[in-house]
Amino acid sequence: MSRMSKFDCIIVGVGGQGSIFASRVLGEAALREGYEITSAETHGMAQRGGTVEVHVRLGSSYGPLIPLRTADAIVGLEPTECVRFARYVSPNGTAIVNTCPIPAPGITYPPVSTLIDVLSLTCQRVIAYNATKLALEAGNPKTLNVVMLGTLSRFLSLSTLEEAIADYVPKKALAANLKAFRLGKNAVDSA
Amino acid sequence: MRQAYRKYLLGNEAIAQGILESGVSLVAGYPGTPSSEIIPIIAQNAESYEQPLHVEWSVNEKVAVEVAAGAAYCNKRAAVTMKHVGLNVAADPFMTLAYTGVTGGLVLIVVDDPGCHSSQNEQDSRRYAQFAKIPCLDPSTPQEAYELTKYAFNLSEMFEIPVMLRPTTRVSHARATVTTTGITHAQRPAAFSNNPKRWVMIPKHARGRHVHLNALQPQLRAELALLNQLKLGRSKLGVVTGGVSAKYVEEAVKRLKLRSSVLKVTAYPIEEGLIKTLAENVARILVIEELEPVIEEQVLAAAPSVHVYGKHTGHVPRESELTVDRVMHSFETLLGRSTDIDIPVALSAVEDTLPPRPPVLCAGCPHRATFYALRKVFKNEAVYLGDIGCYTLGVYLRTIDTTLCMGASIGMSGGFSEVCDRKVISIIGDSTFIHTGVPALINAVYNGANVVLVILDNGTTAMTGHQPHPCTGITATGSATFPTPMEELITAIGVNNLQVVDPYNVFETEEAFGNAKKGEGVQVIIARRPCVITAKKAGTLLAMNRRDSSACENCQLCNKLFCPAMSYGEEGASISEDCVGCGLCEHGRAYHCHRRQQTAT
Numbered sequence: 034m035s036r037m038s039k040f041d042c043i044i045v046g047v048g049g050q051g052s053i054f055a056s057r058v059l060g061e062a063a064l065r066e067g068y069e070i071t072s073a074e075t076h077g078m079a080q081r082g083g084t085v086e087v088h089v090r091l092g093s094s095y096g097p098l099i100p101l102r103t104a105d106a107i108v109g110l111e112p113t114e115c116v117r118f119a120r121y122v123s124p125n126g127t128a129i130v131n132t133c134p135i136p137a138p139g140i141t142y143p144p145v146s147t148l149i150d151v152l153s154l155t156c157q158r159v160i161a162y163n164a165t166k167l168a169l170e171a172g173n174p175k176t177l178n179v180v181m182l183g184t185l186s187r188f189l190s191l192s193t194l195e196e197a198i199a200d201y202v203p204k205k206a207l208a209a210n211l212k213a214f215r216l217g218k219n220a221v222d223s224a
Numbered sequence: 225m226r227q228a229y230r231k232y233l234l235g236n237e238a239i240a241q242g243i244l245e246s247g248v249s250l251v252a253g254y255p256g257t258p259s260s261e262i263i264p265i266i267a268q269n270a271e272s273y274e275q276p277l278h279v280e281w282s283v284n285e286k287v288a289v290e291v292a293a294g295a296a297y298c299n300k301r302a303a304v305t306m307k308h309v310g311l312n313v314a315a316d317p318f319m320t321l322a323y324t325g326v327t328g329g330l331v332l333i334v335v336d337d338p339g340c341h342s343s344q345n346e347q348d349s350r351r352y353a354q355f356a357k358i359p360c361l362d363p364s365t366p367q368e369a370y371e372l373t374k375y376a377f378n379l380s381e382m383f384e385i386p387v388m389l390r391p392t393t394r395v396s397h398a399r400a401t402v403t404t405t406g407i408t409h410a411q412r413p414a415a416f417s418n419n420p421k422r423w424v425m426i427p428k429h430a431r432g433r434h435v436h437l438n439a440l441q442p443q444l445r446a447e448l449a450l451l452n453q454l455k456l457g458r459s460k461l462g463v464v465t466g467g468v469s470a471k472y473v474e475e476a477v478k479r480l481k482l483r484s485s486v487l488k489v490t491a492y493p494i495e496e497g498l499i500k501t502l503a504e505n506v507a508r509i510l511v512i513e514e515l516e517p518v519i520e521e522q523v524l525a526a527a528p529s530v531h532v533y534g535k536h537t538g539h540v541p542r543e544s545e546l547t548v549d550r551v552m553h554s555f556e557t558l559l560g561r562s563t564d565i566d567i568p569v570a571l572s573a574v575e576d577t578l579p580p581r582p583p584v585l586c587a588g589c590p591h592r593a594t595f596y597a598l599r600k601v602f603k604n605e606a607v608y609l610g611d612i613g614c615y616t617l618g619v620y621l622r623t624i625d626t627t628l629c630m631g632a633s634i635g636m637s638g639g640f641s642e643v644c645d646r647k648v649i650s651i652i653g654d655s656t657f658i659h660t661g662v663p664a665l666i667n668a669v670y671n672g673a674n675v676v677l678v679i680l681d682n683g684t685t686a687m688t689g690h691q692p693h694p695c696t697g698i699t700a701t702g703s704a705t706f707p708t709p710m711e712e713l714i715t716a717i718g719v720n721n722l723q724v725v726d727p728y729n730v731f732e733t734e735e736a737f738g739n740a741k742k743g744e745g746v747q748v749i750i751a752r753r754p755c756v757i758t759a760k761k762a763g764t765l766l767a768m769n770r771r772d773s774s775a776c777e778n779c780q781l782c783n784k785l786f787c788p789a790m791s792y793g794e795e796g797a798s799i800s801e802d803c804v805g806c807g808l809c810e811h812g813r814a815y816h817c818h819r820r821q822q823t824a825t
Contacts, residue, residue: 071400082788083583096471097398136791140579
């Protein structure tokens with residue numbers, strides 16, 4: 034893959050799913066490989082449970098917020114959250130979405146198939162799969178974010194993502210995280 | 225000389241690095257999103273710092289500014305951190321510090337929150353700097369925040385005046401590549417020289433210092449002119465911008481293929497020379513800044529010969545934060561171009577039906593249990609005066625009717641109990657109680673208020689990231705100190721009716737509220753139980769019983785608890801592994817269906 038000049042990506046999920054962690058790993062790898070990088074985290078006032086929205090801009094010296102309809106990719110750790118922020122992704126962009134929902138307390142959840150359909154009408158490519166299941170397969174449900182980072186890595190020319198993961202996760206969780214990363218990387222072919 | 229470092233830093237980490245490299249002797253502050261990360265980073269570095277460094281969480285922002293001013297009166301460098309509304313609390317020392325000035329560099333880091341991501345208002349601190357007549361530096365990126373932090377100390381010493389660094393959420397909570405020098409400035413020697421005309425602000429002295437402060441203004445403007453940048457373009461449209469908006473303008477100008485001249489303002493008070501130069505080269509000026517028209521007012525005054533557009537013409541919003549899209553919209557409206565963004569109709573339609581996901585109290589949060597008991601006892605017969613903290617989320621549980629500012633739950637009880645025919649309940653957290661609740665409680669007792677004060681004591685400042693406070697007996701650096709005894713303090717104020725309950729013990733809590741319902745005067749109930757996040761980290765929840773939902777009849781009544789561990793599908797309730805077994809969902813008529821399940825642990 035050729036060296037990319039610029040890559041804008043939105044990572045969204047529910048508090049506690051690890052959207053911010055995923056963006057930090059991405060940033061560290063980009064830093065090692067000499068990119069300018071900027072990102073912005075938006076989360077509500079509570080510690081957990083609310084929507085978390087992260088903008089990550091590789092190779093950009095502009096502000097941290099990505100304009101609407103211009104992101105190269107959106108990574109949705111949760112399907113309704115992916116749709117909530119889908120207006121950021123470019124018509125030529127890619128949506129990578131976990132099909133496993135987290136219902137909000139007290140509210141009826143829409144059918145996941147409807148959500149995937151609308152993503153298909155929003156951007157060129159949709160990669161939808163049950164990433165939560167793959168995280169369990171990797172041996173740790175908390176590796177969901179790393180599974181999805183693995184899928185995203187297919188669209189990036191970053192070669193040090195696994196090293197960045199190794200720097201960030203505790204030693205005892207490393208094997209599961211690396212397995213999760215590879216499962217996510219291969220999910221592109223099967224999704 | 226050490227080599228330069230390139231790191232991926234949060235804006236607040238970059239500011240902390242700038243503070244550390246500046247040879248500070250003292251850093252103080254009170255937690256407040258989005259400013260809270262600076263002090264913990266300084267505290268982590270305090271022990272290994274090459275020079276003696278005192279860092280503290282102060283009881284509130286007023287005291288923090290005074291602590292820092294004390295060091296800066298003694299020729300030492302000091303910094304103080306807070307969020308924008310914290311400066312309201314610190315406004316008293318802040319305004320007169322501009323008169324006395326300092327001898328060591330004093331930098332006030334006041335982080336604004338356009339868009340109210342985590343605040344009760346979106347006031348613009350540049351106005352405060354203007355009001356106090358002190359310099360204000362407005363960084364647009366984490367790199368600038370780092371550099372301006374270091375410059376701020378030099379500027380403060382050059383003019384012997386406090387300096388405000390005013391980042392916004394998109395600078396403090398942005399991450400970016402930042403290059404730092406890693407070189408630490410040597411600390412200054414301590415020296416306080418007696419000089420009543422300077423340090424004792426009796427009216428006679430204050431009049432003299434006011435003259436001095438006003439006389440400094442042209443010199444400040446001249447010095448700060450160097451920080452503002454004008455890039456002349458070919459078109460007849462000029463733009464004046466500042467702070468993070470300058471980055472949005474840069475991107476918008478590129479995307480719209482404009483050739484505008486751009487003046488970027490980084491420092492206040494603004495030197496007018498560059499505005500006049502811009503005005504000579506263009507026919508129209510668009511001013512793009514977040515919140516208040518601080519730059520715009522000055523452009524209007526300095527450039528009467530050109531047409532100036534901005535907030536006063538409706539081209540730029542005065543509320544919330546800007547984005548590249550909003551900035552593009554401002555340009556396009558002015559230029560008479562189409563402003564449509566192509567959002568697929570199918571997407572807009574589904575967006576409108578998406579379930580909202582508001583922030584909720586954590587599974588097992590002791591506040592939820594307290595609110596449940598409160599609601600059960602007082603129903604609609606009480607008015608629930610709230611305060612600032614995680615527990616403001618009690619609004620979804622119908623146990624927060626007001627939220628004004630830190631400490632107002634108790635202060636307002638005096639007015640409510642005089643005129644309102646409902647029982648008055650004040651709800652405040654432990655850290656907020658110590659911050660500004662104590663004087664209000666003294667007032668309530670002194671003036672005979674009739675209030676049930678509920679102190680939600682989770683042993684930490686939870687919402688901003690679990691900072692310690694005086695009652696915890698731990699300082700910012702993690703060392704042990706004298707813990708302010710909460711019960712003795714309340715008793716000494718003159719409260720005779722004080723009870724401590726465990727909110728997980730719902731029957732005990734309900735009983736205490738039931739008694740308070742019948743009582744008169746100031747009654748205090750401390751609902752004490754550690755924050756569930758700290759309890760998880762400490763491993764003290766292991767003995768609890770997790771719940772399961774095998775007996776669920778899908779009545780959905782426990783749905784009203786807004787517990788993130790519970791969700792509903794076609795098969796009824798399901799309880800996730802986030803459940804810590806607080807047992808609240810078992811209480812009351814509606815909650816009989818969840819049966820106990822012993823966990824393996």
